Every structure is written in structure tokens, then in C-alpha cells.
Amino acid sequence: MQLTSTIQIKPINETTATGISYAVVLEAPIDENGLPVTLLGFQVASESRSIYKLTSEGWKIDKREYTTLFVDPD
Amino acid sequence: MRKFLLFLFIPITLQAQLSNLESDMIIISCEQLLADYAIYRDHLDADSFANTFSVDGELILGSGSYKGRDAIRTNITSRPAPGVAHMVLLMSSKITPQSMNEAFGISYAVILNGNRPVLKGDSPIRMKGITSAVEYHTHFINTEEGWKIARIELRSMVRGPGLAD
Structure with a gap:
């Protein structure tokens, strides 16, 4: 299960x-x-950092980069 | 006299009523503000963090109370940089608008607090469970700059085992 938590979205312009x-x-x-x-x-x-683009199919993820901050030791 | 009192009372009552759309917009604004609070805190972005508060806003943590943007900014800049990995994982949130200019909220969050920074390419920190689970009790106000935190109080509810090493 991927439990998505805190989400911060910042519109840059009408398509990004x-x-x-x-x-x-x-x-x-x-x-x-x-x-x-x-x-x-x-x-x-x-933590993931994403760029979203408005396409002819609607809003899509253009790029997503993950940084794993914490991991279970076992 | 009775009619005059009624005349005074009705406009005030009507002003306090919010449409569903107005209420929803306030809730979205306050939830976005809490996300900003969490991300800027974790990234030690002191100016952006302080600006989630009203000019004389108050931050109440277990370590003390910080009133005004300068004090709140100092709370961030006084921490070692680069900061240790820290995540405020926001969960359930209940925002209750009171009027077009005021709302209250209770939000839950799981906190993961590391012992070193994790920069790009670094190995993750070994963590056995959570550091803590907390409640945020927040008073929001609508200012000339938009919705801001007038007061937020962190109440620690659950402690986890946290760091593995």
C-alpha cells in the first residue's frame, strides 16, 4: 500500500x-x-517532486522524482 | 424597539452564514495552508514557513511558543543546516469555517524525525516505526494576504520507537 500524505501543488501557469x-x-x-x-x-x-502538464487528455504527470528518506532496517 | 433589535440582528446573522461553495473554498485554502506549513517546515524554508502565519501569528510547540513572523522565522533558522530529514505526514483533517474570515481546524500527522540530512544520492535513514503522532489545533484567519495561520498548537499524542540505530 502506498499511503500518500502531505501534498503541496503550486500552479506555474495554465498548463504547468x-x-x-x-x-x-x-x-x-x-x-x-x-x-x-x-x-x-x-x-x-x-518524498516525490513532480511536474504536471495539461495535455489534450487532461492533467498528467510529466516527471516524478522520488527521494527515499526513511527505510525499515529489516 | 423590538423591530429595531430584529433589524440589527438579521444582517449579522446572514453575514455569518456561508454557502457550501464558500465553506468548501475556505476548507481547501486552509488545507493547502497546512500542506505549505508541513513542507516548508521540513525543508527549513524559513521565510515561506513564517509567511504561512499572520503577521502576529503564534506557533506553539513542545519546546515553547513563538509569536510573530520574526520569532517563527528564527525557530527555523536556528536549526542546523542542512536540516536532518524530517517529514510531517498530514492525515485526517477537520476544518470548520466560522465566517468568511475565520476558521478552526484539528489535523492529525505522523512525524518522522531523522538524525542526519538525506540529500540526493544519500542512503535513507533506518527507522523502526514512527517517531510520533501529533494533533495540530489551528486557528485560521483571512487577511489582506489571504488565509493565514493565526495560531497553531502541536500536541504530541503517540510516541513510536523511531530511529533504528
């Missing part, structure tokens, strides 16, 4: 915007019986 967003990833094998999986921490916490 930039954004910074945070995400925490929870990762574990899915239980065969559909039961919840026990986790002691998150897998990674990362």
Missing part, C-alpha cells in the same frame, strides 16, 4: 504545475486466508 508529496509504503505478503498482515513498521517513507 509543480508538486511535492509524501508517501509511506506498507509492504507484506498477502495472507492466503484474507486476514490482515501484522507489520511493525513501514517499508519506506519518501
